[in-house]
Amino acid sequence: MRTIKGSLHAALLLAVLSLVSCNTGPETVSLIGAGSSFDNPLFSKMFYEYYRSRGLKVNYQSIGSGGGISQLINRTIDFGASDVPMNAEQDSLSGAAVLHLPVTASAVVLSYNLPEVTEPLRLTSEVLAGMFLGRITRWDDTGIAACNPGIHLPAVPVVIAHRSDGSGTSNIFTTYLARVSEPWKTIVGRGSSVNWPAGLGGKGNEGVAGLIRQTHGAIGYIELAFAMQNKMACAKIRNRAGHFITPDIASITAAANIPIPADSKISLADTQAADGYPIAAFSWVLFYKEQHYQHHSAERAAAMVKLLSWMIHEGQRYSGALYYADLSPAAVSTGDAILRSVTYDGQPVSFNQK
Amino acid sequence: MDTPYTIPAPVQSPAPIAARAAARIRRSFRQIRTENVFKNVLVITGLLLVILVLGILLTLIVQSLPSIRLLGLRFLWGKTWNPVKDVYGAFPFLVGTLLSSFLALAISIPFSISIAIFLGEYHPRGWFSNLLKNAVELIAAVPSVIYGFWALAVLVPMVRSFEKSIGVQQPLGVGIFSSSLILAVMIIPYAASLGRSMIQMVPSPLKEAAYGLGATRWEVIRSVVLPYTRSGLFAGILLSLGRALGETMAVTMVIGNTSILPKNIFAPGNTMASVIANEFTEADKTVYLSALIELGLALFLVTVVINIAGKKIIDRFTHE
Numbered sequence: 001m002r003t004i005k006g007s008l009h010a011a012l013l014l015a016v017l018s019l020v021s022c023n024t025g026p027e028t029v030s031l032i033g034a035g036s037s038f039d040n041p042l043f044s045k046m047f048y049e050y051y052r053s054r055g056l057k058v059n060y061q062s063i064g065s066g067g068g069i070s071q072l073i074n075r076t077i078d079f080g081a082s083d084v085p086m087n088a089e090q091d092s093l094s095g096a097a098v099l100h101l102p103v104t105a106s107a108v109v110l111s112y113n114l115p116e117v118t119e120p121l122r123l124t125s126e127v128l129a130g131m132f133l134g135r136i137t138r139w140d141d142t143g144i145a146a147c148n149p150g151i152h153l154p155a156v157p158v159v160i161a162h163r164s165d166g167s168g169t170s171n172i173f174t175t176y177l178a179r180v181s182e183p184w185k186t187i188v189g190r191g192s193s194v195n196w197p198a199g200l201g202g203k204g205n206e207g208v209a210g211l212i213r214q215t216h217g218a219i220g221y222i223e224l225a226f227a228m229q230n231k232m233a234c235a236k237i238r239n240r241a242g243h244f245i246t247p248d249i250a251s252i253t254a255a256a257n258i259p260i261p262a263d264s265k266i267s268l269a270d271t272q273a274a275d276g277y278p279i280a281a282f283s284w285v286l287f288y289k290e291q292h293y294q295h296h297s298a299e300r301a302a303a304m305v306k307l308l309s310w311m312i313h314e315g316q317r318y319s320g321a322l323y324y325a326d327l328s329p330a331a332v333s334t335g336d337a338i339l340r341s342v343t344y345d346g347q348p349v350s351f352n353q354k
Numbered sequence: 355m356d357t358p359y360t361i362p363a364p365v366q367s368p369a370p371i372a373a374r375a376a377a378r379i380r381r382s383f384r385q386i387r388t389e390n391v392f393k394n395v396l397v398i399t400g401l402l403l404v405i406l407v408l409g410i411l412l413t414l415i416v417q418s419l420p421s422i423r424l425l426g427l428r429f430l431w432g433k434t435w436n437p438v439k440d441v442y443g444a445f446p447f448l449v450g451t452l453l454s455s456f457l458a459l460a461i462s463i464p465f466s467i468s469i470a471i472f473l474g475e476y477h478p479r480g481w482f483s484n485l486l487k488n489a490v491e492l493i494a495a496v497p498s499v500i501y502g503f504w505a506l507a508v509l510v511p512m513v514r515s516f517e518k519s520i521g522v523q524q525p526l527g528v529g530i531f532s533s534s535l536i537l538a539v540m541i542i543p544y545a546a547s548l549g550r551s552m553i554q555m556v557p558s559p560l561k562e563a564a565y566g567l568g569a570t571r572w573e574v575i576r577s578v579v580l581p582y583t584r585s586g587l588f589a590g591i592l593l594s595l596g597r598a599l600g601e602t603m604a605v606t607m608v609i610g611n612t613s614i615l616p617k618n619i620f621a622p623g624n625t626m627a628s629v630i631a632n633e634f635t636e637a638d639k640t641v642y643l644s645a646l647i648e649l650g651l652a653l654f655l656v657t658v659v660i661n662i663a664g665k666k667i668i669d670r671f672t673h674e
Contacts, residue, residue: 066636089639157524164611164628166437166636189438192636200528200622201611203632210506214514215526 035068035081083168129181134198160199161220418648458537474553502607541594552586
């Protein structure tokens with residue numbers, strides 16, 4: 001009995017010692033990020049390549065934009081990632097200036113199930129708002145026909161498919177609708193989850209895609225990458241310049257090639273770029289402007305700034321293959337300025353920008 | 355003949371007797387100690403569970419205070435759920451939860467009771483009964499997301515053509531009816547297994563007496579087995595209802611997820627559990643998060659109320 005107890009104690013002691021010894025190894029900096037699940041495939045590739053060439057490990061947890069922001073507010077991570085800029089409440093909770101660095105751009109495409117229609121459907125903002133408000137209920141509506149001369153549209157009801165879970169995709173789409181349609185702005189507004197006036201909700205891109213595939217006459221919004229990987233029909237959307245634009249990587253990069261404010265918190269919705277796709281948005285990496293908070297070391301701050309600079313320059317070459325849009329030249333130069341403004345104890349964080 | 359000499363039994367010396375007695379006493383003490391330890395373990399586990407439930411309730415209440423302060427009782431009766439404008443009304447989800455769960459219960463009861471009677475009374479043994487028993491247990495073991503996928507791929511198109519054939523205005527397939535169907539399948543095992551073991555426990559003298567009086571099998575089941583097992587069957591049904599109220603994944607995949615109040619059972623709707631699962635991760639405002647937690651509190655209370663009501667009904671059954 002006594003010997004059993006003794007050996008138990010010994011085992012426990014050993015376990016505790018081994019746990020402690022894990023933490024006392026030579027400290028190698030590895031950065032921790034969390035947030036947007038949309039960014040995750042791109043980030044995984046970028047961080048893997050960065051680790052191979054520079055030897056810095058980045059641990060990214062894809063927990064959703066909201067989760068990333070709240071972890072940044074709790075100061076448990078080095079950087080967050082979000083498809084939506086922080087709102088006023090989150091800004092006040094963070095208690096310090098948070099910088100938004102655009103790292104990639106994404107778009108929301110309108111996919112539909114109309115096997116009769118072989119040409120890509122053409123839609124305007126008024127028609128889109130009308131359909132999602134539940135005012136245009138049939139495909140043979142005159143408004144839709146007017147955008148699609150020469151295409152015979154079937155007499156079937158329009159079934160709206162939207163996201164049921166809170167998501168950056170919904171935020172991009174509702175931001176666009178709120179900008180182009182006054183009724184949408186007053187009745188619904190914009191947000192990660194809104195009170196949809198019509199239609200069905202599907203969980204995730206695959207949920208919405210499933211509803212579209214199953215229902216004749218359905219139309220819904222999904223992420224560009226998902227639509228391209230699954231070869232789904234995408235509508236051409238008329239932009240502010242009056243052109244009907246096919247959503248692809250080039251037209252999203254074009255959408256972002258507009259004057260960008262210093263804080264980069266700009267929506268690309270309804271872009272003024274003539275060849276830009278109108279339902280696009282940046283995705284941001286978020287971090288504190290003053291990097292000396294709690295026990296955050298200068299070493300970590302420098303490593304992070306170096307990483308972020310790499311991401312908006314060399315790292316961009318990995319985006320195309322994964323269906324992410326490259327940053328526009330305007331976005332990259334704004335990003336450089338943002339990174340230069342990062343401080344540690346009031347001093348700019350040094351990094352050789354190459 | 356002289357009597358053979360027998361070796362006298364060794365007289366125990368006082369010392370070993372004392373040692374044995376001491377050993378016995380030690381053993382008794384050890385037994386008593388084990389007994390006490392065991393009893394304490396039981397009490398502590400029980401108490402921990404009570405504390406856990408109360409703790410969950412308390413957390414839910416505290417975390418939903420911001421929303422309760424802002425909305426008050428409007429939360430329960432409001433028909434609009436609009437996170438953009440901070441208007442939170444849980445009524446459509448309350449209706450969706452209760453409608454889908456009770457509809458599922460109504461669909462599942464005939465099946466679960468029949469299976470219970472078949473396995474408990476007609477064929478307790480045999481290869482077919484074993485197969486059926488295992489199949490029922492397997493139904494309970496399948497993860498709910500798989501039910502969701504299956505329902506979306508197979509059940510929804512079938513429901514859609516059914517809706518077309520009966521002339522529903524907008525035959526979508528997804529909606530409360532589909533989610534009730536899949537819920538009904540998922541909750542059958544709970545009532546069926548409990549019912550089966552209850553029916554097997556009916557004393558045979560009772561049944562034999564009824565047969566002796568010339569009753570047919572159906573008559574024995576109707577007037578002996580079912581009345582005897584009423585409370586057990588009902589408890590099983592209550593268990594399945596609890597499962598249906600809280601089911602999230604399978605429901606959210608086929609119910610249509612709209613915050614509009616459902617007009618009929620074929621319309622899309624939403625349940626409290628699925629709203630929480632859908633919106634929790636991206637709830638970016640304190641009031642919004644708090645409203646979702648209050649939704650959880652409401653679901654908690656609905657379950658408690660239904661359970662208490664069920665217990666009352668069982669009591670009435672057994673005291674009759």
